[in-house]
Amino acid sequence: MLASLFQNISPIDQSIKASHILVILPKLEKFPKKSDITGEEPLKKLLLRREMQLTDLSDTPVSANLEKGELCAWVMLDTSKPVFDQQTCMRKALKLLLSENPSEIHINVYGTTQQRRDFSELALYATWVNGAALPVRKNKPVRKPLDKIYLYGYKDDGNFTLQRALAEGNLLARGLTALPANELTPKTYRQQIKKLAENEGWKYQEYNLNKLKEIGAGAFVAVAQGSDSEDAVIVHLQHHCKQHTQNKNVAIVGKGICFDTGGHNLKPARHMQGMHEDMNGSAVALGILLAATRAEIPISIDCWLAIAENHISPRAYKQNDIISALSGLSIEIVHTDAEGRMVLADTLTLANKLKPDLIIDFATLTGSMKTALGSRYSGIFSNRDDLSQKALSAGKRSGERVCLFPMDADYEESLESNVADIKQCEIGGEFDHILAACFLRRFVNDTPWLHMDLSASSHKDGLGAVDSEITGFGVSWAVEFLRTV
Numbered sequence: 010m011l012a013s014l015f016q017n018i019s020p021i022d023q024s025i026k027a028s029h030i031l032v033i034l035p036k037l038e039k040f041p042k043k044s045d046i047t048g049e050e051p052l053k054k055l056l057l058r059r060e061m062q063l064t065d066l067s068d069t070p071v072s073a074n075l076e077k078g079e080l081c082a083w084v085m086l087d088t089s090k091p092v093f094d095q096q097t098c099m100r101k102a103l104k105l106l107l108s109e110n111p112s113e114i115h116i117n118v119y120g121t122t123q124q125r126r127d128f129s130e131l132a133l134y135a136t137w138v139n140g141a142a143l144p145v146r147k148n149k150p151v152r153k154p155l156d157k158i159y160l161y162g163y164k165d166d167g168n169f170t171l172q173r174a175l176a177e178g179n180l181l182a183r184g185l186t187a188l189p190a191n192e193l194t195p196k197t198y199r200q201q202i203k204k205l206a207e208n209e210g211w212k213y214q215e216y217n218l219n220k221l222k223e224i225g226a227g228a229f230v231a232v233a234q235g236s237d238s239e240d241a242v243i244v245h246l247q248h249h250c251k252q253h254t255q256n257k258n259v260a261i262v263g264k265g266i267c268f269d270t271g272g273h274n275l276k277p278a279r280h281m282q283g284m285h286e287d288m289n290g291s292a293v294a295l296g297i298l299l300a301a302t303r304a305e306i307p308i309s310i311d312c313w314l315a316i317a318e319n320h321i322s323p324r325a326y327k328q329n330d331i332i333s334a335l336s337g338l339s340i341e342i343v344h345t346d347a348e349g350r351m352v353l354a355d356t357l358t359l360a361n362k363l364k365p366d367l368i369i370d371f372a373t374l375t376g377s378m379k380t381a382l383g384s385r386y387s388g389i390f391s392n393r394d395d396l397s398q399k400a401l402s403a404g405k406r407s408g409e410r411v412c413l414f415p416m417d418a419d420y421e422e423s424l425e426s427n428v429a430d431i432k433q434c435e436i437g438g439e440f441d442h443i444l445a446a447c448f449l450r451r452f453v454n455d456t457p458w459l460h461m462d463l464s465a466s467s468h469k470d471g472l473g474a475v476d477s478e479i480t481g482f483g484v485s486w487a488v489e490f491l492r493t494v
Contacts, residue, residue: 014160174300175484235320245312260313392453402493
């Protein structure tokens with residue numbers, strides 16, 4: 010549940026009782042002669058004591074108590090800087106206030122009409138995504154959710170629908186990803202999705218394990234068969250926007266491995282830690298669908314979620330097995346911990362059968378992508394140059410930055426098999442993120458396609474506008490991308 014928003018075109022005044030205030034300033038070299046900046050005198054004294062210039066607020070927000078005991082934070086947004094930098098600065102400013110678990114925050118924006126609009130949009134998105142609490146199972150939770158946001162200095166007739174939708178999508182993705190694996194099993198996950206579909210008016214369809222065996226989805230089944238309970242499933246959700254005036258149909262595909270042991274190629278403990286988050290790609294896909302629905306993005310979306318677990322058992326698939334995928338390709342198994350590309354292979358094939366104009370898949374797919382990029386960017390691949398450029402631009406505009414990787418034909422040599430149509434991977438993982446993309450490309454044929462390897466799904470101390478380690482990366486990027494497709 011997001012905090013309620015109250016708007017006022019006038020700036021905040023002293024008659025308003027406010028315990029926590031955020032003041033957002035445009036780029037200023039010095040204080041104006043006739044200034045109405047909230048808390049100006051305490052701010053001047055604070056800057057003097059810390060030997061800071063006013064412009065330093067664009068890198069380092071500060072806070073102090075005002076005369077009546079209110080905690081006030083000041084931040085300066087330099088719109089010449091990248092969106093990511095502006096988001097980071099806003100997150101730091103909000104953290105100064107949210108660390109006290111307030112029930113409400115009062116936001117006061119300054120500048121031109123355009124600046125106040127831009128500042129309001131950024132501030133509200135960041136406040137909504139950070140004001141809500143992620144699931145924890147402590148008797149006394151550290152965080153309490155924010156109840157109310159008061160905005161002064163700008164009023165939006167649309168009530169910031171897009172920013173609210175982005176926040177709701179991001180929080181859905183992060184909230185699902187945070188759930189422990191004993192709570193979010195394939196069975197309980199599909200139950201949650203079905204309930205969400207009913208609430209949002211999405212058409213719901215599922216391919217259970219028996220159905221997948223029947224149609225020959227051997228790549229998905231190979232991974233799912235290692236689990237005790239046969240609750241693995243491919244979920245298909247359909248959304249048709251009421252405002253849909255184009256013929257664009259986009260398929261969004263997400264990897265939903267609720268826990269990944271590595272299978273027979275068992276992960277060591279330090280690499281198995283956090284593997285309840287290996288379903289993040291599916292959570293991001295769901296978050297995108299929710300955000301696009303509530304923002305009424307004028308496209309039709311088919312959302313495909315590959316939900317399973319990768320366990321070790323007598324029935325689990327093994328190295329050197331040869332599996333027949335739904336597409337008809339035979340796959341030589343090289344490493345059972347490369348299960349993500351297996352479940353995605355058949356899911357991409359199903360998505361492609363409906364002949365979408367574009368397929369985008371999201372997955373926490375490879376450790377080598379995090380080795381290549383760290384966790385500040387996510388990596389992308391595409392079979393279309395124009396899509397690659399649009400994806401990079403959407404990353405800059407959304408603040409969720411992406412890096413383009415190559416996928417040239419000669420990389421395919423590493424996936425040549427002597428006993429099957431294709432190898433699943435190589436035994437060494439130095440450039441596995443590239444080989445994984447090359448593998449997946451085989452299952453989309455010539456359909457325009459983007460693949461995002463979510464190396465930025467978690468980042469210590471937060472990333473961009475988001476203050477939690479789980480970032481929800483991909484939701485804002487995708488909505489920004491889809492708005493220009």
